Amino acid sequence: MTIPSTEEGSIDRDRIVNGDLVPDEYFCPMCQYLLWKPCSCSSCQHLFCEKCIRIWLENSNNGNKCPFRCQPFEDRRCPPYFQSLLSRLNIHCRNSSFGCREILVTVK
Numbered sequence: 698m699t700i701p702s703t704e705e706g707s708i709d710r711d712r713i714v715n716g717d718l719v720p721d722e723y724f725c726p727m728c729q730y731l732l733w734k735p736c737s738c739s740s741c742q743h744l745f746c747e748k749c750i751r752i753w754l755e756n757s758n759n760g761n762k763c764p765f766r767c768q769p770f771e772d773r774r775c776p777p778y779f780q781s782l783l784s785r786l787n788i789h790c791r792n793s794s795f796g797c798r799e800i801l802v803t804v805k
Contacts, residue, residue: 708733714787714800723783725749727764732783735775740768744775 708731710716710724725732727749734747743765745753750772753764763770790797 708788712789712791712793714789719786723786727753731786732775735779735783737773737775738763738765738767739771739773741765742773744779 707728709729710719710731713719713731719731722744723731725735725746726743727745730746732744732746735744736747736750737744741763743763745764750764750770753759754761754770761769784802786802788801790799790801793799
């Protein structure tokens with residue numbers, strides 16, 4: 698169920714300040730990165746990156762089913778409180794391996 702990602706978002710646990718303390722629910726079960734523009738299944742309420750679930754649903758073999766096979770997927774916007782929790786995370790710059798020490802925050 699993994700969808701590789703190379704574009705915006707794509708924030709792995711190692712880039713998050715104290716990432717080992719961030720609950721698994723903050724990460725997309727499909728791409729394994731920090732949720733980016735999250736949405737959820739109205740049936741099982743699992744959260745996904747907007748792009749990951751769109752790619753999944755566009756695959757004709759999936760029959761519009763949720764990746765967890767609960768029901769046909771019906772988009773439910775991510776609750777505002779969860780968006781707020783995500784926006785509080787501090788992220789190391791993607792260029793930290795080149796010496797950048799900037800700490801960034803996610804954007805809603």
